[in-house]
Amino acid sequence: MHVLQLVINGIMAGTILAVPAIGLTAIFAVLRFTNFALASHATIGAFAGYVANVHFGLPILPAVFAAFLIAGMVGVASDELVLKPFRAAGFITTAIGSIALTIALENIVRFGFGNELRGYDLPITRDWRFNGIRIGPQQVQNLAIAVAVMAALFAFLAFTRTGKAMRAVADNPMLAAIKGINADAIGRVVSFVGMGLAGLGGMLIGLDTTIDPLTGFRAMLSIFAAAVVGGLGSIPGAVIGALVVGIGEELSTLVLSHDYRSAVGFLAIVFVLTLRPRGILGQRAY
């Protein structure tokens, strides 16, 4: 296939991938743990958007908002009830606890919706063609949503009091506490925003294809790869990492079978951890 086409596909996929990767890396930066429950929250977001879109007949934009909201609320609840006590017990307990949580939540979705593939209710459109390059209007819309969400997030972090407090806690928790920032409240905000972004990302991934309870788990390797390549804990890094992984996965189809795309994420993780563990923009990795 045309290399340019692959690069364009990769940019589209990478931009969408950046949304959940930012969620993961933001939670890592503030709460200092890798939240493997991200996978099920992406699935929950995808299904929340599905219910809003198909059962309530809402257009895509409000449905995407519903995905963000529901996944964010589940994220805050699951962090308060389940994950927070684990964090005090160390990273192994947290890692195993968040994996168990992701399997529990994924199966709650499966219990309600079953295993069959579901598609969103989308208008059928014809792809645009420019000199043999094909672009789908839906892809462009997804790209626009992802870019708008990221712009809003950067504005939130740069200009609002809460956003600045979040960066302060991420940068130096002790100093932030001395300045009177309530780390617990910031933790809840970051759980809401981070898992909300995971849910929104899950829906954007689903808009391209179909969704089922494994949607989040299948995307997890690429999301983790994006965050690790960019540097865990760095939000601009997650965006760059997601573009690298997205384009890399598409270009890999030149030499590898299409099914190996998600293994590319694993190779990217191994490659980066061997050569530059802190990733492109990360602080440190030990």
Place this chain on the structure above:
Amino acid sequence: MEHYLIAMAITAGLYALMALGTNIIWGMAGMVNLGVVGFVGVGAYVSALLTLKLGWPIAAGMAAGALAAASVGILVGLITVNLRGDYLAIVTLGFAESVRIVTSNEIWLANGTDGLSGIPGPWRADLGPHNFNLFYLGIVVAVVAVAFFVAERLCYSPFGRVLRAIRDDEQVASVAGKYVLAFKLKAFAIGTGALGLAGALYAHFTSYIAPDVFVPLLTLYIKLSLLAGGLGNNRGALLGAVAVVFFLESTRFIVPLIPWLTHVQGAALREILISVTLLIILRYHTKGLIPERLSHPALPAEPSPAHAIPSRTGAMT
């Protein structure tokens, strides 16, 4: 029924072997392996392929499977050994997923998602199905007994004491002159080797393996075995594995009794039960059925107050 019970006993034995291996990695050395199932898969596929395609003897295939899993374990460990523990969690999880992708897609080698069938079992044809299962149960019990003995020796050896020192405080162990990196890698290799052996034993018992067999849920079963039995001690690993297989099988009988559930809902409910049980045990950090004993049985149990000052670190040679 008897047939079923023997098969369950073999499953419990295999879980016990995996739990013993994972206990060395997690319970003793304090590392996290979220890709248990990946190493089990490597052992199973290597042994199955060597015996099926190259006609190796079964015992040699199993040894090669264990060795392959241990070698991959060293590679995976090497990538992250100097980094925060989270990275090992990410890499092991990604590794398990990659094993599934490779075995699903390499049709020329692993027959893709259809899986490999006709994997030879020792004297399967001569013994007949019933006697074969009994005989295989004997093999599994023997292997678990040897693994238990080795793990016990390891636990109370200087090597095991250094591992626990690393788990409790890496810096102290390193200040005491221990080369932490090498100890961690060795522990990871021994543990993943046991996982590979369990995979190979599984393949030659069922004679059929496919990528679907090695699902992430198995990783949770093994973690649950260790937590239920008591993390950090080998008897706990054995007991926990038996308890988990009993629990899993009882949910298999109880869930279908709820009439309005569909098949998929029943399966989902079982997985919810299992993961929530794990979360509860993890949350209320119980010590498990058999708590870890902290001192060597040969050491005086409690130093008298007058001699309390020289701490137990003196034993960590």
